[in-house]
Amino acid sequence: MEKDMDEQVVISFIRFDFDRYHAVAEFLFNLGYNHVQVFVELMGVYGNLVPEPDTIRRWQRKWEAGFPLMSRLDGTGRPKISGFKEAIEKILVSNPYISLT
DSSP states (O other), rough: OOOOOOOOOOOOOOOOHHHHHHHHHHHHTTTOOHHHHHHHHHHHHHHHHHHOHHHHHHHHHHHHHTSOOOOOOOOOOSOOOOOHHHHHHHHHHHHTOOOOO
């Protein structure tokens, strides 16, 4: 099966990609690079799969204003809790008046 050479390939960024670009950009801003130099460095490493120069300029403005580029907030919704299954089962078995409903 041959691949059609005229076929377009759609590539989308995932969250991990932007985290990586933010980390590299913040590191380079700390070294004194400007947004154009950061763009050139990213292009040298990742090729055409980098954010636009305008996006990197916005990151630089944010960084210059004192906001960290690398920060992660927990997602919205109910927090994810793990590792308590055995303790909860033990409490439920020992006390018949407790229910999860």
